[in-house]
Amino acid sequence: MSLISTIKFYFSVYRRFIGRRVYIVFVLTAAVAIAEGLGITLLLPLIEAADAGGSTDREVSGVTAALTSFLDYVGIGSSMVGILLFIGVVFIGKGVLKFGEGAYMSYLKARLMVEIKGKMFDAYSTMDYGYYIERNTGHFINIINGQIGSFIGSFKTFKSFLSTIIMTVAYLSVAVLLAWRFALMALVVGVIILFLFRWLNEFVKDLSRKAAAEASELNKFLVQSLQGFKYLASTSEMSFLKNGIYGSIKKLSEYQYKKGLASSFTTAIKEPVSVLFLLFVIIIQVAVFDAPVAPIFVALILFHRGMQQVIGVQKEWQATLDNAGSLEMVIDEFNSVRSQQEPVGKIEVPKLSDSISFEDVSYAYNIDDGDVLKNIDLKIPVNQTVAFVGESGAGKSTLIDMLTLMLRPRLGEIYIDGVAGSDVERKSWRSQIGYVSQETVVFDDTVANNINLWKGDYENDPEVRERVCEAAEKAYALDFINELPDGFDTVVGDRGVRLSGGQRQRLFIARELFKMPNLLILDEATSALDSDSESFIQQSIDNLKGSMTVVIIAHRLSTIKNSDKIYVLDEGRVVEYGSYDELTVERNGRFREMVEMQSL
Numbered sequence: 001m002s003l004i005s006t007i008k009f010y011f012s013v014y015r016r017f018i019g020r021r022v023y024i025v026f027v028l029t030a031a032v033a034i035a036e037g038l039g040i041t042l043l044l045p046l047i048e049a050a051d052a053g054g055s056t057d058r059e060v061s062g063v064t065a066a067l068t069s070f071l072d073y074v075g076i077g078s079s080m081v082g083i084l085l086f087i088g089v090v091f092i093g094k095g096v097l098k099f100g101e102g103a104y105m106s107y108l109k110a111r112l113m114v115e116i117k118g119k120m121f122d123a124y125s126t127m128d129y130g131y132y133i134e135r136n137t138g139h140f141i142n143i144i145n146g147q148i149g150s151f152i153g154s155f156k157t158f159k160s161f162l163s164t165i166i167m168t169v170a171y172l173s174v175a176v177l178l179a180w181r182f183a184l185m186a187l188v189v190g191v192i193i194l195f196l197f198r199w200l201n202e203f204v205k206d207l208s209r210k211a212a213a214e215a216s217e218l219n220k221f222l223v224q225s226l227q228g229f230k231y232l233a234s235t236s237e238m239s240f241l242k243n244g245i246y247g248s249i250k251k252l253s254e255y256q257y258k259k260g261l262a263s264s265f266t267t268a269i270k271e272p273v274s275v276l277f278l279l280f281v282i283i284i285q286v287a288v289f290d291a292p293v294a295p296i297f298v299a300l301i302l303f304h305r306g307m308q309q310v311i312g313v314q315k316e317w318q319a320t321l322d323n324a325g326s327l328e329m330v331i332d333e334f335n336s337v338r339s340q341q342e343p344v345g346k347i348e349v350p351k352l353s354d355s356i357s358f359e360d361v362s363y364a365y366n367i368d369d370g371d372v373l374k375n376i377d378l379k380i381p382v383n384q385t386v387a388f389v390g391e392s393g394a395g396k397s398t399l400i401d402m403l404t405l406m407l408r409p410r411l412g413e414i415y416i417d418g419v420a421g422s423d424v425e426r427k428s429w430r431s432q433i434g435y436v437s438q439e440t441v442v443f444d445d446t447v448a449n450n451i452n453l454w455k456g457d458y459e460n461d462p463e464v465r466e467r468v469c470e471a472a473e474k475a476y477a478l479d480f481i482n483e484l485p486d487g488f489d490t491v492v493g494d495r496g497v498r499l500s501g502g503q504r505q506r507l508f509i510a511r512e513l514f515k516m517p518n519l520l521i522l523d524e525a526t527s528a529l530d531s532d533s534e535s536f537i538q539q540s541i542d543n544l545k546g547s548m549t550v551v552i553i554a555h556r557l558s559t560i561k562n563s564d565k566i567y568v569l570d571e572g573r574v575v576e577y578g579s580y581d582e583l584t585v586e587r588n589g590r591f592r593e594m595v596e597m598q599s600l
Contacts, residue, residue, distance in 0.1 A: 358402075
């Protein structure tokens with residue numbers, strides 16, 4: 001991609017998120033450059049007057065004549081005091097514009113953060129479940145908290161890059177009026193410098209891409225080490241993850257070091273190149289062209305600023321490329337996740353009133369690996385309790401993911417009250433579901449907020465408090481909650497680390513009962529409970545019969561014995577179904593074999 005194409009691409013990216021406001025900051029930058037150039041140029045009449053030593057025969061330059069006419073027009077005339085005061089006003093104006101530019105830039109950066117992080121999270125919140133399971137947690141954290149920060153940093157450096165170009169053009173344009181040969185040589189030197197630095201720009205851009213990818217890898221290792229901390233520390237296995245973490249850190253440090261070298265090199269040559277160029281041009285102007293001193297003196301100031309800006313263009317572009325990997329990763333991720341949004345569906349299902357049915361449903365995570373569900377036909381009538389059993393890998397959890405419409409059938413269709421799943425408005429359906437999954441989901445907040453999930457004011461609303469306590473009682477969690485230091489106001493820690501496994505599971509169940517769902521899914525819901533707690537929970541589940549639809553996945557016999565219907569899955573197929581009593585009398589049946597082997 002050429003330089004111009006790259007600049008256009010970057011500009012289009014920023015405009016995509018903050019709109020036309022991006023133009024305003026560049027207008028302010030141009031105004032600052034014009035003000036500074038004008039202020040410096042106004043020194044020329046003063047210098048020429050001093051150089052003339054009071055002589056009236058001294059010929060003035062065309063620029064001086066134009067400036068004198070301008071000063072006469074605004075009523076200042078040739079008064080030295082008036083000119084100095086006017087210069088002061090110009091530079092005060094420049095300061096005000098500079099402040100406005102900086103303030104507006106800060107506003108745009110803040111706005112950009114809100115826009116990109118907000119839109120990225122919105123996209124993540126509605127992404128297809130298949131997209132989610134193909135990536136690790138570290139990837140998403142790296143994008144939101146790491147790469148987007150560098151993305152915003154690239155906007156600052158890109159703005160500085162374009163601002164530097166504007167300043168360079170402004171300085172050199174005024175200088176051209178004073179010494180055109182000077183300007184021509186500066187232009188040639190600037191083009192040569194930018195050409196010579198092309199290899200360095202590509203080097204920095206490549207390092208940026210590698211660093212962004214490695215940051216994602218490091219986040220993956222860090223998340224895994226924290227999530228598995230207890231196990232890794234207890235078994236002294238942390239060292240194996242440390243190797244990966246240290247290796248990733250080492251690579252990132254190498255990339256950072258090399259980028260730092262490139263930046264230091266650009267900074268180091270900035271002043272020497274400017275000074276050598278100025279000395280060379282002064283010699284040519286005075287010795288060869290016998291040019292007057294005053295225009296050269298003012299031009300020196302402008303060209304020194306201009307040459308600093310020329311080198312600055314390279315430096316700022318290099319800094320922009322330093323974040324190029326992050327910008328590209330964020331935009332690629334944003335485009336990818338936007339293209340992998342789950343279907344919206346248009347038909348709302350306000351309340352499950354008839355049944356859920358699977359008709360010849362097949363599903364494969366990867367078509368090359370074959371179907372994990374094969375030609376599934378089943379029906380879950382409203383307000384009945386239905387259980388699914390089978391060995392690990394039989395397809396039970398996948399079936400539940402399809403029931404919640406997280407996954408879509410490869411073949412066949414799922415119907416909810418006769419409406420095809422592909423047409424169902426997802427929120428209207430999922431808001432009816434209570435889901436106690438195998439992995440307990442507990443938030444780092446109070447017990448009360450974990451139960452009501454921030455719906456209502458537990459502290460001040462008696463009705464909310466009553467419902468929270470009722471849900472805790474139904475889940476047989478009330479006794480242990482009352483024994484906690486602050487009861488319902490106790491903060492349970494990250495993923496409920498301050499609670500036992502059984503307490504976390506009962507808290508999870510209480511939350512789903514608080515929702516009063518139409519469909520309650522229990523996926524190994526009592527696996528972490530002791531026998532007494534399991535018996536209590538089973539009694540609570542039995543009490544729900546007839547009042548809501550309950551779907552159970554379990555290995556323990558006690559949790560499915562009273563189900564209205566049991567489906568037996570084996571290698572992705574329904575091989576048997578019926579009530580508990582019906583299935584256990586089948587002499588050669590798979591369910592009876594599982595009962596006898598205690599494989600439930």
